[in-house]
Amino acid sequence: MTLEPEELGPSRNNLAGKLRELRKRAGLTGDRLARRCRMSQSQISKFETGKKTPTVVDVERILRALDASPEDVAEVMALARIANTEWQNKRSSWRRGVEKLQIELASLEAESRELRYFLPAMITGMLATPDFIQASLSHEIGDLAKVVSSKLERQAVLYDTSKRFTFLLTEQAARWSIIPAPAMTVQIDHLASLSRLPNIRIGVIPIGTFTPRGPMNTFTVYDERLVTVENFTGRMVFRDARDISEHLAVFAEFERHARFGDEARNLLREWSDAYR
Numbered sequence: 001m002t003l004e005p006e007e008l009g010p011s012r013n014n015l016a017g018k019l020r021e022l023r024k025r026a027g028l029t030g031d032r033l034a035r036r037c038r039m040s041q042s043q044i045s046k047f048e049t050g051k052k053t054p055t056v057v058d059v060e061r062i063l064r065a066l067d068a069s070p071e072d073v074a075e076v077m078a079l080a081r082i083a084n085t086e087w088q089n090k091r092s093s094w095r096r097g098v099e100k101l102q103i104e105l106a107s108l109e110a111e112s113r114e115l116r117y118f119l120p121a122m123i124t125g126m127l128a129t130p131d132f133i134q135a136s137l138s139h140e141i142g143d144l145a146k147v148v149s150s151k152l153e154r155q156a157v158l159y160d161t162s163k164r165f166t167f168l169l170t171e172q173a174a175r176w177s178i179i180p181a182p183a184m185t186v187q188i189d190h191l192a193s194l195s196r197l198p199n200i201r202i203g204v205i206p207i208g209t210f211t212p213r214g215p216m217n218t219f220t221v222y223d224e225r226l227v228t229v230e231n232f233t234g235r236m237v238f239r240d241a242r243d244i245s246e247h248l249a250v251f252a253e254f255e256r257h258a259r260f261g262d263e264a265r266n267l268l269r270e271w272s273d274a275y276r
Contacts, residue, residue: 015079016050019062022076023048026066036065056080056240081240089234102150109157112222114164116251119173120215125151126158127167127194127202129187135178158200166201168251168258170215174204174271181275188272192265203258204267211257213250221247 023033023044030048034041039061046052047062054062059080063073088101109115117124125133133151137144158165174191177184195202205211219229227238227247238244259267 011079011082012053013050015053015059015076015083016048018072018076018079019054019059020048022063022066022068022072028066033062033065037061053083054080056084056242081242084238084240085243086237086239087234088237102147102154106150106154106157108222108226109154109163112163114223115166116221116248117165117167118215118219118251118254119167119169121170121218122173122176122178123169123187123191124167124218124220126155126165127191129183129190131179131183132187158194158197161199164199164201166203166251166255168203168205168254170205171207171267171271174268175274177275184275185272188268188275192268192272195261195265195268201260202264203255203260204264205254205258206267209257211254213253215254219247219251221251224248 023030026033028036030044031041034044037044039058043052044062047054047058056077059076063076068076117126122136123132125136128136128151130148130152133148134144137147140147157163169191174188175184179187191202194200217229217231219227221227221244224241224244225239227244229236229238229247238247258264
């Protein structure tokens, strides 16, 4: 089953309706199904009314309890994976106000203890200087002064030693120039400085490093509960444990090829010097 991004929301209602339909077809009450699944009856009710989205694992348990046909399993599991995915397009962000996205991101960062950022193309705002942030927003719509201020305020979380941050950057990301050369020197020096904080690991992957897998896109993993994946037109939010696990595996693969500590800082110094 293939759905357009705009259909992700309706798919949650489709999943709820399909689960309710299968239970009734099996001749089970919500209470009996709950006992078979070792769930509460209220949980089953919330799944069937769309008040709560079941995880893929929850759906698997329900389908086994219902002895669903292979055809129904394939359809419902596809709906479950889509229902655990969220699409946030740029146009919606502009309508809501770009600063609201900053509030949402700040909330995610505040709630997380371990954050992993894979940056194959450009530096994230969390690591950026004010000049770099300003330049990166040149194509955005809205009150950019507020957005710049919000991005800089979000950086305060980097100094919370109860949290751990790992940033993986390709050489391209570290050196991608959207500001004049003198400002790029400051930006790259800033990366080296942040790498000395006790709770931050900044790894760099220089051009020429043999990596069997290509760096497809930017993504961030918040603990082991949520992944955001960015592209030009918006971002996907994955909550399915399988998607999270796959992104963690991709991150670990690139992490093995990255240079950290003094080795990373030496490379950053070389790249900074090239802009002087």
